[in-house]
Amino acid sequence: MKALNKKLFRDLWHHRGQMFSIAAVVATAIMTVLSMRGTYESLVIARDSYYHESRFPDVWSNLERAPELLRGQIEQIEGVTAVDTRVTFAASLDLDDRDTPATGRFISASDPSVMLGALHMRSGRWVTGRDRDRVMISEKFALANEFIEGDTLRAVINGRLRNLEIIGIAISPEHSYAVPAGALFPDDANYGIVWMSREAIGSVFDMEGAFNEVVLTLASNADVEGVMLKLNRILEPYGGLGSYGREFQLSNLFLENELKQNRTMGTAIPAIFLAVVAFLLNIVLRRLISTQRQEIAVLKAFGYSNVDIGLFYLQFALTAVLAGAVIGIGIGAWLGGVMVELYKDYFVFPDLHYELSAGLVAFAIAISVIAAIVGALGGVKKAINLPPAEAMRPQAPARFAPGIFERLGLAKYLHSSTRMVLRNIERRPIKSLFSALGVSFSVAILITGMFMFDGVDRLMDLQFNVAQREDLSVTFNRSLGIGSKFELGRIKGVASAEMFRMVPVRISKGHRERESGITGRALGDELSRIVDSDGRIIPMPLKGLVVSKVLADQLEVVPGDRVQVEVLEGARVSRKLEVVSIVDDLMGMSVYMNIVELHRLVGGPRMVSGASLASSDLDHSQLSGILGKLPAIASVTSPRKAFDLFDEQMSKSMYIGIFFLIGFSSIIAVSVIYNGARIALSERGRELASLRVLGFSKREVAVLLFSEQGLITLFAIPIGWYIGYLFAQGIVLMVPTETFRIPLVVDAGTYFLSTVVTIAAAIGSFWIVRRRLNNYDLISVLKTRD
């Protein structure tokens, strides 16, 4: 081995603590790339192949009822490559040992060779036209309720209890993320997809020879907007509710949201770690080269070239990357697998698995090497530029000047040791600033991760404790007369009922339009209220519309504007209405109006779509059981149960999340503070030894050494709060908002935890360095020149 290589190994060994801490940050960067980015890629691959195989539709359109004959007309639209018509309904499922009925989404399944969004069979067989009371059900629902082929599923369809035999278990690309309408999270036990043959469903739901949903695939060059416009025109006479593309398909929308978030976090978090790597290598190498200036001079005097010397110090940086890569690839691949498994709880694909791609590993290593070189460059340049003769002379004493405290006249109030600390920080403002920034990133990462839980917590609290205060919420199979309120009120256990009406509409202003629904409620409703993100209750106006901010932004309307409202049912009237207020609410894209005004708008008899109920029972299960068996009722839900379920799922992912966040944040904090303290010890070992000789105790000297890093840490914490808040804001702005909006709230507890973790990391780092300080040889330090 060449002598210079021997020196490299010994120097590396001598600085192993620092090298290891940097390697840990590199490892974390590589780990986050491989796990987050790798999960993203795995999801994209699984999605793309599934969408392709299953002929995932490009356009969906729902309508009241159209004859099958219309299909030919739809196939004629330019750009359409395939058409599939369907019959779909919601119905209650009566499950054993369940008080509240579950909701089944019944969908007709075409022949596997022509079905768009074709099912992927997990077990059993596909239903045929001869299978009258036989169904296929979604895998998650089957698993949650322990259904297997041969079991019987009881459904209440049009008021009649039917026994359906399960003959197949399948998954569908349109329900990869299976959320009931209006919910945010899958509820696998209480929401299932049920597929029947077209013939069977037609007879059960009185839809023989007719359809109420049509899906299309389009040519890659098709004009999507144009196709949807033509489709809407064809379906208009048949109660068409408007068309939508993939971007509004619920399951796909949730998946896209998740992917987008995943991609951004998978870029931002590794970038933070790599920035820390560059910074640490910069300060560590600079210090190392300062202490080795005489060695460098000797090497140069012996004829080693600048390239030799430059490469020597560059290898320091690259060794840290190499060590980090070995650890990072191993843990990253494992963590990626764990994350993909967690995703399987939410997203169902036939072939979702984590694969460690060589390309991604190469990419992760490449960006780490770049970060290391960027960081090392400053120090390496210093070594190269060192003239040999000058390097042989000892370094001139560090120059200090009176700092800001002297200029402010505050110095006389400070202890000399305090002045030492402050002047050391002031003398290298850039280094101190970057150290602070590094520590503040550790605080910020924790806040960025934790705020999600705070925000979602707030969202759920507002939604279920302020906005939806009902005990139970019911929807009807079809609209009922307003007399249904009294019928409901007579049921034992119903304390009060507030009726609502949902009417599908198309709202437009100028050339901008959106299909939506207007919810009509009575003026004084107490159970269900309109609430904004600050928890303010917005009263229902006498006349005019209250519009969600997200929808208002899309339509570019402000309060006082008049919008065109086209009712997509009944007589399909179209009227101009005033937007009286815009509410920054948290879920969906809602439009509200006074139910009396809504009746007037739609015309015809006054009808209602469902009700919010307050129950007089302590436990609402008895009531929901009664309601679930009523023929007119399509679904019974309990917001409270949804909340509890959500809470349970949330706390599971929260613990895993917090565990990793604390790890990430500690790695940054420890590596920055530890290296800062090690460098301070190396630079000021002589000072500290002098102080010991002058009679300072070990403790006093340690306090002096750590005060500097301690002050930087204290300074960094509030900056970290602020950066964390900005990150949180960025995420809130980035997350698409059609389904729900996470309010930007950071709880005191989150600030507190991030602070505690960082301070603990600082104390830990000091503890390690303190052992080194205690073993310092006073005499030999003082006998040598700098």
Added chain:
Amino acid sequence: MTMESDKSREADAEKADTASLKMDGRRQIFEARGLWKIYDMGEVKVTALRDVDFDLFDGEILVLLGASGSGKSTLLNILGGLDKPTEGSVRYRDIILSESDDFQLTQYRRKHVGFVFQFYNLIPSLTARENVELVTEISDDPMPPEEALELVGLEDRMDHFPAQLSGGEQQRVAIARAIAKRPNVLLCDEPTGALDLETGRIVLRALERVNEDLGTAIAVITHNAAISAMGDRVIQMSSGRISKTIINEKRAPLEEIEW
């Protein structure tokens, strides 16, 4: 340093007769008896002190003369509470240094003894005045830092940082810092080692003035025989032993010292 594997061979060697010397009624500050210091360097053991007896008396200037490796610095470090003997006892007044723990040694350094090193060891981030304050802030009965700096002739340079001072000036700050706590004894390790003759004389003059004005006992380590003329007593060391003790009836004026 002299290497040796068997110290007993030296046990009955001739001792330099320093202990019996009495400085006409002055009180002893240090009394060291039978000092051995052996550094265990793994494969080899290095004997730095071999059975040394040593005394230092109130108000005297003692010059410890010896070549590099003669053991003089080891002796000084033990007297200063920076190091402990392997064997033997050291007493400062009624404190037995050889039996003190780290805390007691720290207190001892803080209250009783001042150090001056060859390489000044000032704190670069503090001005001359502040370097002195560093000590006065932790002492029981210090002199004002200004007074200490005046004593070494630096009243005009008090607000300068070390980087703005010459070597001689830095060394005088180090002396001011060492005496500001009014120590009974000042231990100086090659105080002029890094300085030229002219500057060295100024530094030695400062030491002499401290001794005259404050009555502080001073032990100066040097390999420079010329300096021995300024001492009341000169102890020569070689190979870890005291080889010779000389008493100067009269200290030579610094102007006559040349090197």
